[in-house]
Amino acid sequence: DIQMTQSPSSLSASVGDRVTITCRPSQNINNYLNWYQQKRGEAPKLLIYAASSLQSGVPSRFSGSSSGTDFTLSINSLQPEDFATYYCQQSYSSPSTFGQGTKLEI
Amino acid sequence: EVQLVESGGGLVQPGGSLRLSCAASGLTVTSIYMSWVRQAPGKGLEWVSVIFSGGSVDYVDSVKGRFTISRHNSMNTLYLQMNSLRTEDTAVYYCASSISSAAFYYAMDVWGQGTTVTVSS
Numbered sequence: 001d002i003q004m005t006q007s008p009s010s011l012s013a014s015v016g017d018r019v020t021i022t023c024r025p026s027q028n029i030n031n032y033l034n035w036y037q038q039k040r041g042e043a044p045k046l047l048i049y050a051a052s053s054l055q056s057g058v059p060s061r062f063s064g065s066s067s068g069t070d071f072t073l074s075i076n077s078l079q080p081e082d083f084a085t086y087y088c089q090q091s092y093s094s095p096s097t098f099g100q101g102t103k104l105e106i
Numbered sequence: 107e108v109q110l111v112e113s114g115g116g117l118v119q120p121g122g123s124l125r126l127s128c129a130a131s132g133l134t135v136t137s138i139y140m141s142w143v144r145q146a147p148g149k150g151l152e153w154v155s156v157i158f159s160g161g162s163v164d165y166v167d168s169v170k171g172r173f174t175i176s177r178h179n180s181m182n183t184l185y186l187q188m189n190s191l192r193t194e195d196t197a198v199y200y201c202a203s204s205i206s207s208a209a210f211y212y213a214m215d216v217w218g219q220g221t222t223v224t225v226s227s
Contacts, residue, residue, distance in 0.1 A: 001167075034213040036151070043200055043220055044143075044151060049213035056206060087151050091212035095166045096141075096153040 002027050002090050006099025013078055013104060021073045021102045023088035028069075032092035035064055035073045038101075039084045047086075048073060075104075108132030108216050110201050115221030122191050122225070128184040128201030128218055135177045138209050140184045142175065144197035145220075154199070155186065169195075191225045198222050 003026040013019050023033065031051040036044040046055045048064035051071055061076040075082055083106055088099040114126040128140070142154040155165045155175040163175050174187040184201050199221050202214035209215075 032211050034208070034211065036214075038151075043202075043217035044214075045217070046208060046213055046215040049208040049215075050211045053208070053211075055208060055213075055215055089151075089153075089213070094156075094164045096156075096212065098151045098153065101150045 001095055002029060002093050002097055004088055004090055004097050004099040006088050006102055008102060009100065010103045010105065012106070014106065015078055015080055017078045018074065018076050019078060019104065020075075021086055021088075021104075023071045023073075023099050024069055025071075025090050027093070029090040029092035031066060032090055033064070033066070033071045034089045034091060035062075036087045036089065037082075037084050038087065044087065078104075108205055110203065110216055110218035112199065112201055112218040112221040115199065115223045117224045117226065118191055119227050120191060120193055120225055123187070123189045124191065124223060126186040126188065126199055126201075126221055126223070128186075130182045130184065130203075133203060133205050133216065135182050135184050135203075136179055138204060139212065140175075140177065140201060140203045141214060142184075142186050143200045143202055143214070144195075144223075145200070146194075146197045149197075152197075157184070188223070191223075193225050196223060196225045 005024045033051045035048040038044040052064045109131045141156045172190045202217045
């Protein structure tokens with residue numbers, strides 16, 4: 001199985017800050033990398049798919065990129081509603097696997 | 107409006123069985139792929155199973171031989187039959203799919219609200 005190492009596990013930030021979350025797969029995943037946001041008590045929400053494609057309806061302050069073996073989710077100008085937990089997911093190889101999550105806190 | 111509504115969760119003893127249902131509206135369960143994802147209390151997301159439009163299925167190793175994913179085309183409903191349940195199967199179970207171009211990358215942009223399964227004696 002492909003292991004997804006996500007960092008950091010938690011992150012403190014303030015409204016207006018820019019933050020980045022990184023995910024490193026244990027094998028090549030050919031850009032089959034997706035990012036989700038989950039708020040407490042809610043289902044996950046897709047933010048980014050294919051490493052850098054912004055899902056329809058998601059604010060443009062969210063962006064995804066890749067560099068070498070690492071994938072990054074960036075959030076510019078944090079808004080109060082962005083404080084949540086974020087997960088990466090590889091969908092290249094079965095079983096699909098998620099990172100362990102990053103809790104973004106104020 | 108696209109909607110997935112799960113049901114069938116509950117409290118069951120170890121070794122018992124449950125069948126989860128996911129009723130779909132605004133999308134067809136045979137159209138692309140449908141997945142089950144679970145989340146144990148206070149833990150992260152774990153992909154459990156998928157059924158593709160052609161009918162092929164797959165499972166995470168920890169549930170192989172115990173869980174069965176299926177669908178009822180005319181009722182437009184996805185199922186997860188869970189047998190030989192263990193305490194570690196305790197989780198919120200979500201069904202999920204995709205109705206956008208994200209589907210090409212097997213991302214999940216449509217999710218249900220989840221149903222809770224508790225395995226305990």
